[in-house]
Amino acid sequence: MKTMVMALPTPPLVLMLLLCALSTNSSFQPALVLEMAKILLENYCFPENLVGMQEAIQQAIDSGEILRISDRKTLASVLTVGVQGALNDPRLTVSYEPNFVPVMPPLLPSLPIEQLIRLVRNSVKVDILENNIGYLRIDRIIGEETAATLGSLLRDNIWDKIAHTSSLIFDLRYSTAGQLSGIPFIISYFSDPVPIIHIDTVYDRPSNTTRELWTMPSIKGERYGKKKDMIILTSKHTMGAAEAVAYTFKHLKRAIIVGERSAGGSVKVRKIRVGGSEFYITVPVARSFNPITGQSWEVSGVSPTVNIIAKEAVAKAKYLLAVRGAIPSIVQSISNIIERSYAFTDKVPALLHHLQSTDLFSVISEEDLAIRLNQDLQTVSEDPRLIIKYLQDNAAIVEEDPELLGYIINTLFRIELLPGNVGYLRFDMMADIEVLKAIGTQLTKLVWSKIVNTDALIIDMRFNTGGYSTSVPLLCSYLFDADPLRHLYTIFDRTTTTMTEVMTLPQIRGQRYGSSKDVYILTSHMTGSAAEVFTRTMKDLNRATIIGEPTTGGSLSSGTYRIRDSILKESTITNFPNNFN
Incomplete structure (x- = not known):
């Protein structure tokens, strides 16, 4: 940790003039306001913002509004609104408390060792869940002195227990107290020993010092390291040092945050008596600067990567760890398919290199993984036909859900009978052959039977951006006679180096x-x-006669490959272009 003394700006001239002009005024309210101004100047952690406040104070006194307020609680409320508005800081509050008795919490290092041990054991829970997932819940983050005193206890009961788990759920949903000085201990266990990392910078206004927090090159116990997956759980009650931990891990890209936006606490807040009165002003006296963002978790809180109510966060975290644990095998499977099957061999090395180096840190679902891989591959290959898609087993779904079956037909197809007995058929997606088979009976009845006896047919493909080429032979078969079979096209398959002739089908439904x-x-x-x-x-x-604009120029034929042996084995389909003749 590094501590520096900062050079303070000269007290604003307007404040000095204000103090001189009103120093002889014995009116209670102006004296109270001036004392508040002095407290803020000496203690508020954003001294550079105080110039605007002085103007607001002068206006309030000049207006005479506060002079007319006799009720002290009302005056406290008015002053609160004024100071919060002037400094845009909701943490600043003025209260009237004639019976206030300050309560100083005991300093933890001064407690007997037995009490320290009991406190830590009551505020920490460690468990090993299914699939070797570690679970660590900390409700109070202890400071550096206490952490150093209890080093062996923490090592044996916390760090060594979770060190060999495959991934970790770090639960801070109930962490509402703690000390910033303990943060380097926690961050260090989930980092490598070198290089050390600048975690945070804390400015303390009363002492006018700035302290830098860094990870520690040596700690007691085995490090968890920075490679294994970690998910941090937060709630709207997560506050203070726990927010600093979550914020730091999030912006170091070391953990995904799951749960609710945290409370937005403060590094350090003091309740200071205003002169000899029974009024008190609550002031944030220290502030945090994250070295990556230049900002802080204070007031605004830590926003989660995945927003979900706190009580459902553990289940969501388990799901995310399963998805993220499957990513390496999925990426390797896709790499193998590209290397084996992608027709444009000159692009394969760059695609493989990109797949192995792409940043998938913040992937939060199968859909998200598919979208990211799809975008990356298309960017590198400059080939919009190279597609990664997340799809459910639609054929199985529609067989089980008649309402969904009807919805699919109504969504995919539009039909109309035009004057002169001309049929009009529009469909905007080429469905997979298995889906067409699953809905074949209803499709024939609700769509095809209504236009099959027309004298001419218009097929509208203007809005059809593609889909599955597996359905092409079936669609063509309806527009040719059964005999003889017609040769539609020939596909060269790079996987097997074979030529396959695609023909119309001898039998179709309807x-x-x-x-x-x-x-x-x-x-x-x-x-x-x-x-x-x-x-x-x-x-x-x-x-057919083709009418309209030139088409996209996409893939004329594609192979379809399913990514197996992963959580996506039933849902992810990858299309790769082959050559078409």
């Missing part, structure tokens, strides 16, 4: 539209991916 009736396909610059596969195929086979 009636075919056939090969003789006119089909028109509408396109736009938004038409992409699998929608382009369908459109291009119909055009090349002279089965």
